[in-house]
Amino acid sequence: QKEVEQNSGPLSVPEGAIASLNCTYSDRGSQSFFWYRQYSGKSPELIMSIYSNGDKEDGRFTAQLNKASQYVSLLIRDSQPSDSATYLCASRWANQFYFGTGTSLTVIP
Amino acid sequence: EAGVAQSPRYKIIEKRQSVAFWCNPISGHATLYWYQQILGQGPKLLIQFQNNGVVDDSQLPKDRFSAERLKGVDSTLKIQPAKLEDSAVYLCASSLALDNEQFFGPGTRLTVL
Numbered sequence: 001q002k003e004v005e006q007n008s009g010p011l012s013v014p015e016g017a018i019a020s021l022n023c024t025y026s027d028r029g030s031q032s033f034f035w036y037r038q039y040s041g042k043s044p045e046l047i048m049s050i051y052s053n054g055d056k057e058d059g060r061f062t063a064q065l066n067k068a069s070q071y072v073s074l075l076i077r078d079s080q081p082s083d084s085a086t087y088l089c090a091s092r093w094a095n096q097f098y099f100g101t102g103t104s105l106t107v108i109p
Numbered sequence: 110e111a112g113v114a115q116s117p118r119y120k121i122i123e124k125r126q127s128v129a130f131w132c133n134p135i136s137g138h139a140t141l142y143w144y145q146q147i148l149g150q151g152p153k154l155l156i157q158f159q160n161n162g163v164v165d166d167s168q169l170p171k172d173r174f175s176a177e178r179l180k181g182v183d184s185t186l187k188i189q190p191a192k193l194e195d196s197a198v199y200l201c202a203s204s205l206a207l208d209n210e211q212f213f214g215p216g217t218r219l220t221v222l
Binding site: 095097101 | 150151211213
């Protein structure tokens, strides 16, 4: 069973703070990793993809991958109330995609 | 560019009835995915098509679920007969190719009574 695990939260941070979201995966053969944002009642939308060890930055978002530790994280700088959503971590192994259960983030104004 | 279209948006049926969902991917996207998302869980991949061929259907409950993408464009997912535990949101997604960014449709919320 290939699993992606996330802390379900809820995670609350004040506006302007850094939100840190974490994800671990069970299969060392996983090749690609994705962070999706899902607002309540809406479908997921891709924030970041990361394929190699290290950091990848896109605006206020930074994804970090450590394949040795089987760990992926997402940092959101200068958090805004509009960032309040569920964040889903996903991994790809061969042709299969595995999603975690998501971490609920609330940014408090 | 039009997004992924799905219909219906909502469906309520009784257990043992049949139901079908339709998905039209973004134009030019070769890969199409069907996911099941139960409340409070992440999406679970049911089946993945590359053009009109099945790439992976290992998590599709084949005794009751079926899907097709006959012309390599739009796709239909069917459940027959439905069970209470099939209540979920069924998401369709498409991508240009395998391992490209997936774009999700709005989903179909199914309630089985």
